[in-house]
Amino acid sequence: MSETKGAPLSGTIMVVGGGIAGLTTALEAAEVGYDVIIVEKNPYLGGRVAQLNQYFPKLCPPTCGLEINFRRIKDNPRIKVFTLADVEKVDGKAGDYKVSVKLNPRYVNENCTCCNACAEACQAEIPNEFNFGMNKHKGAYLPHEMAFPYRYVISPQIIGTEDANRCKEACPYNAVDLEMEAKTVELNAGAIVWATGWEPYDAAKIENLGFGRYPNIITNMMLERLASKNGPTEGKILRPSDGSEPKSIAFVQCAGSRDENHLPYCSYICCMASLKHATYIREQYPDATIYIYYIDLRAPGYKYEKFYNNIKDDENVKFVKGKVAAVEEATGDGITVTAEDTLSGEKIHQTVDMVVLATGMQPSAASAKLPADLQFTEDGFVINDFEKGGMFAAGCANRPADVMMSNQNATGMALKAIQTLAKR
Amino acid sequence: MSERFLVQPDVEFVKDLRALGGETLKKCYQCATCSVACPIAPDNKPFPRKEMIAASWGLKDKLISSPDVWLCHNCGDCSTQCPRGANPGDVMAAIRAKAIDHYAVPKSVSKAVNDPKMLPVLAVLPAIVFLVVGLGLKVFGVNWLNFSPELNAEGQIAHSNFFAHWLVDLIFIPLSIWAVAIFALALKRFVADIHANALAEGKTDKEKLELKPFLTSLVRVIPDILKHKKFSQCTENNNRATPHMMVLFSFIALAFVTGFFFIYLYGLGIHGPYNQLNPVKILANIAGIALIIGGIMLYKQRMEKTNEVSTYKDWYLLWIVVGLGVTGMLTEFTRLAGFAFLTYLLYFIHLMFVFHLFAFLPFSKLAHLVYRTVAMAHSDYSGREAKKS
Numbered sequence: 005m006s007e008t009k010g011a012p013l014s015g016t017i018m019v020v021g022g023g024i025a026g027l028t029t030a031l032e033a034a035e036v037g038y039d040v041i042i043v044e045k046n047p048y049l050g051g052r053v054a055q056l057n058q059y060f061p062k063l064c065p066p067t068c069g070l071e072i073n074f075r076r077i078k079d080n081p082r083i084k085v086f087t088l089a090d091v092e093k094v095d096g097k098a099g100d101y102k103v104s105v106k107l108n109p110r111y112v113n114e115n116c117t118c119c120n121a122c123a124e125a126c127q128a129e130i131p132n133e134f135n136f137g138m139n140k141h142k143g144a145y146l147p148h149e150m151a152f153p154y155r156y157v158i159s160p161q162i163i164g165t166e167d168a169n170r171c172k173e174a175c176p177y178n179a180v181d182l183e184m185e186a187k188t189v190e191l192n193a194g195a196i197v198w199a200t201g202w203e204p205y206d207a208a209k210i211e212n213l214g215f216g217r218y219p220n221i222i223t224n225m226m227l228e229r230l231a232s233k234n235g236p237t238e239g240k241i242l243r244p245s246d247g248s249e250p251k252s253i254a255f256v257q258c259a260g261s262r263d264e265n266h267l268p269y270c271s272y273i274c275c276m277a278s279l280k281h282a283t284y285i286r287e288q289y290p291d292a293t294i295y296i297y298y299i300d301l302r303a304p305g306y307k308y309e310k311f312y313n314n315i316k317d318d319e320n321v322k323f324v325k326g327k328v329a330a331v332e333e334a335t336g337d338g339i340t341v342t343a344e345d346t347l348s349g350e351k352i353h354q355t356v357d358m359v360v361l362a363t364g365m366q367p368s369a370a371s372a373k374l375p376a377d378l379q380f381t382e383d384g385f386v387i388n389d390f391e392k393g394g395m396f397a398a399g400c401a402n403r404p405a406d407v408m409m410s411n412q413n414a415t416g417m418a419l420k421a422i423q424t425l426a427k428r
Numbered sequence: 429m430s431e432r433f434l435v436q437p438d439v440e441f442v443k444d445l446r447a448l449g450g451e452t453l454k455k456c457y458q459c460a461t462c463s464v465a466c467p468i469a470p471d472n473k474p475f476p477r478k479e480m481i482a483a484s485w486g487l488k489d490k491l492i493s494s495p496d497v498w499l500c501h502n503c504g505d506c507s508t509q510c511p512r513g514a515n516p517g518d519v520m521a522a523i524r525a526k527a528i529d530h531y532a533v534p535k536s537v538s539k540a541v542n543d544p545k546m547l548p549v550l551a552v553l554p555a556i557v558f559l560v561v562g563l564g565l566k567v568f569g570v571n572w573l574n575f576s577p578e579l580n581a582e583g584q585i586a587h588s589n590f591f592a593h594w595l596v597d598l599i600f601i602p603l604s605i606w607a608v609a610i611f612a613l614a615l616k617r618f619v620a621d622i623h624a625n626a627l628a629e630g631k632t633d634k635e636k637l638e639l640k641p642f643l644t645s646l647v648r649v650i651p652d653i654l655k656h657k658k659f660s661q662c663t664e665n666n667n668r669a670t671p672h673m674m675v676l677f678s679f680i681a682l683a684f685v686t687g688f689f690f691i692y693l694y695g696l697g698i699h700g701p702y703n704q705l706n707p708v709k710i711l712a713n714i715a716g717i718a719l720i721i722g723g724i725m726l727y728k729q730r731m732e733k734t735n736e737v738s739t740y741k742d743w744y745l746l747w748i749v750v751g752l753g754v755t756g757m758l759t760e761f762t763r764l765a766g767f768a769f770l771t772y773l774l775y776f777i778h779l780m781f782v783f784h785l786f787a788f789l790p791f792s793k794l795a796h797l798v799y800r801t802v803a804m805a806h807s808d809y810s811g812r813e814a815k816k817s
Contacts, residue, residue: 212465212509258459263511299459329464329509344460344474349629351463351471 015425016041017418018103018193020091020374023051024407025399025414026199027073032418034082038425041191042077042085043105048151049074049085051201052400055134057231057239059407060280061311066407067150074152087153092188094196094376098394098424101193109184111158111168116179118146118154125174126167130159132236135229138244139236144171144180149234158182195394195421198374198386199414202365202400205260205267213259213361214331219245220339221331221359223259224277231284241288243358245337250292250357253285254341256328257298261364269383271364272404275302278362279315286318294321295354297328297343324352331359365404388417393427396420437486441526445483449737450522455514456480462506462516467661468499470812473631475499476506476516483519492530493621495631497523498796498803503662504736518737524796525741531614531799532790541791544740554783555776562595572598577772584701585763587775593693596779603786610790611798618799622806632810646805653801668729674722675749681715701763713760719753745793751781 015038019030022044030040048054053066077083088108095102112122122144129140134148143162146154158180162168172180204225207215215221220243222230229235230242243250255278260266275298282294301323303312315321326343334340340355370384376395379387386397398417399410445453458481463474475496482490491497500520507517525542532538540546562573577589619637626632652658654676659669688708692698702709727746730738755778762771789795 258511262457262459264513265509265511299457327459327461327464327511329461342464344463344477346458346460346477349473349478351469351474353471 015039015099015194016192017421017425018043018101018191018196019199020196021051021199021201021368021399021401022046022049022085022087023199023201023399023410024053024070025201025401025410026051026197027070027077028411028414029197029199029398029418029421030083031073031076031080032415033422034080035076036422038082038422040083041193042083043089043091044085044087045090046147047087047110047155047157048147048153049077049087050150050152052225053407054148054150055225055232056228057233057235057284058280060276061307063280063283070150070152077152085153088157092375094395098392099194099427101196101394103191103193103196104188105191106186106188108186109160110155111163111182111184112144112156112179113181113184114155114179115177116155116175117177118156119176120146120156121174121176122156122158122171122180125170126162127170128162128165128167130161135236136223136226138226138229143167195396195424196376197414197417197421198369198376198378198395198397198401199399199417200368200374200397200401202367202404203371205271205363205366207259207361207363210260210266210361210363212329212331213256214333214339214359215361218331218333218337218339218359219243220250220337220357221361223361223363224255224274224281225363227281227284227360231281231288241285243337248357249289250285251289252293252295252356253358253360254295254297254328254339254354254356255281255360255362256341257296257301257362258327259361259363261362262299267364267366267383269364269404270302272302272409273406274362274364276308276311276406278360279303279312281360282315282318282321286320290320292320293356295324295341295356296321297324297326297341299325299327326352328359365400367401369401390420393420393424435485435487438488439486441488441491442483442486444526445519445522448522448525448741449739450483450515450519451737452513452515453480453483453519453522455512456484456510456516457512457514459511461509461511465505465509466500467503467505467663468501468658470499470807472812473629476520479523480514480516480519483523488526490625491523492527493625494523494527495622495626495803495806497527498622498800499658499807500524501659501662501800502665503659504664504733505662507735508664515735515737521742522739524799525739525793527799528791528793528795531618532610532795533613537788538791541744541788542741547744550784550788551780554780554787557599557783558591558595558776558779561599562591565595577768580699585766585768585771586699586701587759587763587772588699590772590775591779593699600782600786603783607786607789611795614790615798615802619802619806622803626806626810626812631812634810637809642805642809645808646801649801649804649808653804658804665729668726671722671725671729674718675726678715678719678722678753681711682719685712685715704764713757716753716757716760720750720757723749723753741793748781748784748792748794752778752785755781 017033017038018041019026020043022042030042034040050070056066059066088110090106091103092106093104123142126142126144128143130143131137132139132141143159144156146156158171168182172182204223207223230237233239261271278296285292285294303309324345326346328341328343330342332340334355338355338357339359340353342353344351367384385403386401388396396417398414460477463469463477469475497520502517502521504517507515529538565572572592572595574590580586623637656669656673685708755774759771759774759778762774
């Protein structure tokens with residue numbers, strides 16, 4: 005698959021964002037013979053998918069799918085990857101863009117063998133963003149076990165401190181290079197695909213749902229990390245307050261989504277995510293009771309509906325039609341959630357050990373405007389202008405989507421990018 | 429909602445609610461955030477989520493006879509937290525307006541009171557009544573209306589030399605009886621309806637509405653109402669509790685003052701104007717000032733509120749409140765200052781406001797005084813209190 009067949013092609017496609025949509029776009033375009041540059045802001049590829057424990061509905065680990073993609077990238081000389089890179093400016097027009105890309109220093113070169121000597125030498129610890137701050141890692145670290153490129157990073161936070169020198173001295177391969185500096189490069193591209201993805205909506209903004217006030221209220225993405233073998237609890241779902249095993253868990257659907265005070269749109273994935281999370285909990289704690297508070301459950305399509313029906317048959321999973329609108333701490337660090345069960349017309353106060361807020365997705369472009377001549381919805385999603393062409397958004401930069409939809413969309417945008425080059 | 433019932437939508441009712449401030453009601457998607465956001469909704473059949481769907485479906489009978497729309501104090505907490513901007517608070521207020529309209533007869537008066545186009549007619553109506561009665565009596569040689577009033581024996585301006593208190597009371601006593609009678613008729617239906625509604629919707633297990641325990645409940649809720657116990661649980665419109673209390677207490681005080689001077693006048697035969705140091709007079713002055721301040725504060729708060737719809741029904745009541753206070757106090761000031769023409773004129777206008785208060789009380793938003801009190805007593809009787817977790 006990795007070699008070009010047919011006539012030689014010219015032109016480069018830039019893909020901004022190395023998450024699942026960006027990887028798919030890049031591979032689809034490169035494997036039919038186009039040169040592709042991937043610009044990723046993190047020190048690793050894989051994006052949000054790399055943080056997941058399992059995909060729905062197949063419940064397989066996403067790392068396995070990512071691994072195949074990384075293999076294809078490694079084998080394909082047409083793909084060039086920049087990590088720790090930010091697009092600063094885009095000039096030009098369809099078929100002929102000049103893109104300024106800032107390359108931030110990793111302070112570790114390709115000599116790195118991931119021996120961990122630098123991390124052992126480093127004393128400073130910093131919050132682990134990959135795990136949503138639920139634990140810490142050293143100032144020199146591997147972002148996660150499946151990180152690609154498989155190479156350590158030295159946090160800018162320890163640069164200039166004694167720790168940085170300790171890391172350098174500890175490295176037996178001369179891989180630590182503290183002289184690295186940020187630099188801006190000018191790159192040419194005929195088409196650009198923005199696959200800048202999403203951020204979990206800031207749950208602390210949803211004041212009535214108590215996130216940040218009570219430790220045992222977490223978000224759905226935090227639960228993914230808790231359930232992941234490479235997460236802060238090595239895959240055990242435990243209460244943040246005391247590390248105990250939760251016996252009852254409530255899921256709050258539409259936490260900040262479909263809400264004019266927060267995200268007015270449906271984030272699409274949260275229903276299926278919570279249903280999937282129910283399977284994580286049922287597997288670890290067969291006796292635990294799960295409550296899912298919802299307005300409407302959206303499990304579109306045959307496979308998702310089947311998934312939903314399977315969970316609905318589980319008597320330990322209780323569905324309550326009514327949104328949780330108030331939370332309160334109960335004795336023993338428990339949480340009492342309040343909702344009106346709209347089917348019975350009674351207000352319920354349910355005390356559980358842990359609450360998971362099914363927070364939605366906000367496009368990354370909502371907080372950091374993309375430095376290009378693009379059109380956005382009020383919420384920060386890119387509106388694809390196919391008439392104008394040249395630049396397209398794929399995956400969650402364009403609309404809330406799950407992995408499957410992101411990949412379908414990314415394949416389409418790869419074709420759109422190719423068409424831009426072919427027309428030139 | 430487990431029981432089956434045939435939905436018979438009343439489209440006109442939906443239109444009316446939308447016109448009365450519930451414009452946004454169709455935005456509701458039944459998430460029930462409002463029922464939880466509401467600090468005073470009980471656990472058993474909380475509001476206003478169920479009212480929102482009933483409003484959307486045009487279930488007029490269900491809503492008009494609902495005690496719950498009256499338990500709502502228009503806190504606004506539901507509207508603030510509503511994820512759709514459906515403003516349940518405004519919808520509840522619109523339902524209450526329709527309920528007032530439903531229970532008050534004659535319908536033609538209700539229609540006129542709630543139609544801004546009729547305001548000029550209603551505004552001059554009391555003046556016409558006064559002049560017609562006053563001039564009519566002159567024909568029979570009864571001089572209760574005097575356009576060139578003289579000073580009284582003490583050399584003071586006395587309003588009764590302009591409008592004899594006989595004339596004033598000849599009009600206001602029947603008007604009070606009219607208001608009481610209309611309320612009595614309305615309450616007869618209202619109480620039966622809300623009890624039937626509570627029974628049908630499982631809000632009470634008391635089959636029959638017994639008078640004595642109901643009255644006990646009524647006595648029990650009155651201190652809570654006076655203390656604004658429910659009102660002060662609100663977050664969003666919490667700032668309204670104090671001015672509302674000022675207005676309510678002013679009305680109570682002024683009712684007392686009126687009754688007291690009524691006895692003074694007819695019982696003891698002592699005519700006004702009364703001494704400024706008379707304790708009852710002092711109370712009247714304090715109440716008058718509190719009425720103005722409270723009324724203006726409420727007015728200002730409504731003006732400044734952007735996420736709440738205020739309609740004619742709201743403004744009409746506030747005009748009456750502020751108008752009563754301002755004309756009342758100015759009448760007194762101008763009298764003391766000796767501005768004869770001005771004070772008679774203001775007194776005349778003041779009487780017009782009082783006329784509106786009495787005549788249109790059962791048809792205006794002010795009727796909440798009666799309906800909410802009764803609904804709260806019924807809720808207490810039903811044993812359906814908000815459980816605070």
